[in-house]
Amino acid sequence: MRGGVFGLVAGAVFKTVERQELSLAGSIPVRLRHCFERDQMTDPRRRIPRTDTVLEQPELADAARTLGRDTVKATVVAAQRRARDGEIAPEAVPDAAFAALPERPSSMRAVINATGVVVHTNLGRAPLSGAAVDATAVAAGYTDVEFDLVNGTRARRGSGALAALAEAVPDAGAVHVLNNNAAALLLCALSMAAGKEIVISRGELVEIGDGFRIPELLASTGAQLREVGTTNRTTVRDYAEAIGEHTGFILKVHPSNFQITGFTASPNIAALVDLGAPVVADIGSGLLAPHPTLPDEPDAASALRAGATLVTASADKLLGGPQAGLVLGDAEQVALLRRHPAARALRVDKMTLAALEATLRGPEPPVARALRGEYPELHDRAKQLAAALMAAGVDAAVADTESAIGGGGAPGVVLPSAAVSLPEGYAAPLRAAAVVGRVERGRCLLDLRTVLPSDDKRVREAVLRCT
Numbered sequence: 001m002r003g004g005v006f007g008l009v010a011g012a013v014f015k016t017v018e019r020q021e022l023s024l025a026g027s028i029p030v031r032l033r034h035c036f037e038r039d040q041m042t043d044p045r046r047r048i049p050r051t052d053t054v055l056e057q058p059e060l061a062d063a064a065r066t067l068g069r070d071t072v073k074a075t076v077v078a079a080q081r082r083a084r085d086g087e088i089a090p091e092a093v094p095d096a097a098f099a100a101l102p103e104r105p106s107s108m109r110a111v112i113n114a115t116g117v118v119v120h121t122n123l124g125r126a127p128l129s130g131a132a133v134d135a136t137a138v139a140a141g142y143t144d145v146e147f148d149l150v151n152g153t154r155a156r157r158g159s160g161a162l163a164a165l166a167e168a169v170p171d172a173g174a175v176h177v178l179n180n181n182a183a184a185l186l187l188c189a190l191s192m193a194a195g196k197e198i199v200i201s202r203g204e205l206v207e208i209g210d211g212f213r214i215p216e217l218l219a220s221t222g223a224q225l226r227e228v229g230t231t232n233r234t235t236v237r238d239y240a241e242a243i244g245e246h247t248g249f250i251l252k253v254h255p256s257n258f259q260i261t262g263f264t265a266s267p268n269i270a271a272l273v274d275l276g277a278p279v280v281a282d283i284g285s286g287l288l289a290p291h292p293t294l295p296d297e298p299d300a301a302s303a304l305r306a307g308a309t310l311v312t313a314s315a316d317k318l319l320g321g322p323q324a325g326l327v328l329g330d331a332e333q334v335a336l337l338r339r340h341p342a343a344r345a346l347r348v349d350k351m352t353l354a355a356l357e358a359t360l361r362g363p364e365p366p367v368a369r370a371l372r373g374e375y376p377e378l379h380d381r382a383k384q385l386a387a388a389l390m391a392a393g394v395d396a397a398v399a400d401t402e403s404a405i406g407g408g409g410a411p412g413v414v415l416p417s418a419a420v421s422l423p424e425g426y427a428a429p430l431r432a433a434a435v436v437g438r439v440e441r442g443r444c445l446l447d448l449r450t451v452l453p454s455d456d457k458r459v460r461e462a463v464l465r466c467t
């Protein structure tokens with residue numbers, strides 16, 4: 001919140017009014033002038049300072065340089081309206097405008113994720129590593145994303161990011177990066193199944209979230225979906241019976257946000273590859289290689305070794321990078337995808353390419369760190385934080401919790417974690433202060449697995465401010 005800094009402003013405003021009066025005084029007959037002055041005294045709205053005058057105040061002029069003149073002007077106009085409506089005194093317009101200014105020209109706020117959900121879609125999925133953030137800042141200006149500085153000629157777009165991805169997945173003959181995993185699936189369907197069928201198990205007709213359904217996405221390309229098997233059991237024979245010359249590819253989708261347990265069956269990729277049709281494996285989460293904490297989560301290297309023609313994945317889930325879609329696999333097929341006319345509509349931004357490369361080559365991103373977080377360390381931090389809060393009179397305690405991976409993958413996996421537990425009433429004011437916890441059994445839990453250790457202090461301060 002901005003405080004009042006307009007000690008001098010009132011004087012400046014009155015000066016303006018005086019100037020107006022002076023200039024008017026010369027042209028208005030004395031009798032009328034008298035009326036005017038009286039009118040001005042009885043109608044305070046006449047004392048509302050002019051927009052340009054307010055905009056000239058140094059603090060607002062400064063703000064215009066960081067926020068843009070139009071934004072500041074709109075705020076001034078709104079404050080003038082409040083004065084006209086009698087909500088504030090005319091003299092308070094500059095202060096009111098200043099107080100109402102946004103902090104930044106973009107409204108998106110940084111949030112501390114204390115939900116314990118590592119990949120939280122509503123909170124922007126993966127937080128970028130410092131290295132990736134720096135890379136986006138560099139790429140934000142003019143950059144050699146598509147230019148060879150040695151020869152002065154056009155170069156392959158994003159070649160550094162593509163090389164980093166290819167090196168990270170040596171089993172892939174070629175790689176391609178596009179807007180997100182949905183775009184990757186769309187391009188596969190357009191390029192490999194136009195006028196043909198995509199064979200998919202009924203157990204893998206998945207809705208990812210917010211109404212995004214993979215079968216609807218695929219059908220929107222005009223490809224036919226050939227559903228096989230049942231919700232809980234699909235066998236190799238089911239696939240075999242559906243495959244023929246009309247087959248574009250078999251799609252194997254990782255059910256990344258739910259589990260079917262009990263009487264179930266689903267063939268592995270190798271068994272499907274043996275059927276002879278191309279297999280596209282949508283692994284969802286973006287693990288490039290097997291992860292020790294998540295043994296059941298599919299990864300790109302294993303899927304390719306099992307013979308998948310292509311693997312598609314998101315870059316902003318367990319890989320911990322920017323929003324992007326990855327396609328890895330058969331070099332010829334990837335080349336066809338890249339040459340498809342729709343590829344241009346799905347291509348990624350230069351800042352994404354920069355962030356992806358830094359994620360792959362640079363230091364461990366926060367998602368990887370959160371997955372690695374050990375209970376004793378988390379418990380220690382919770383103890384320290386709770387102790388500091390209790391010392392300040394807050395009803396805080398340490399609670400053992402279970403963190404989840406989230407919409408990003410590994411449904412059913414829970415990671416033992418530790419949280420600071422507060423009365424439920426803290427949840428809403430903390431949220432307003434951009435600290436998002438979760439409410440469980442009448443308590444507000446701040447799970448530290450997803451909080452950077454360097455943010456513990458900000459969490460403590462936010463709780464104290466809400467006390």
Ligand SMILES: *Cc1c(COP(=O)(O)O)cnc(C)c1O
Nearest residue numbers: 180181182254256283284285314
């Ligand atoms: C998340 C997910 C998607 C969608 O990925 P986006 O990058 O959000 O487009 C598709 N398939 C699976 C299996 C997923 O988990």
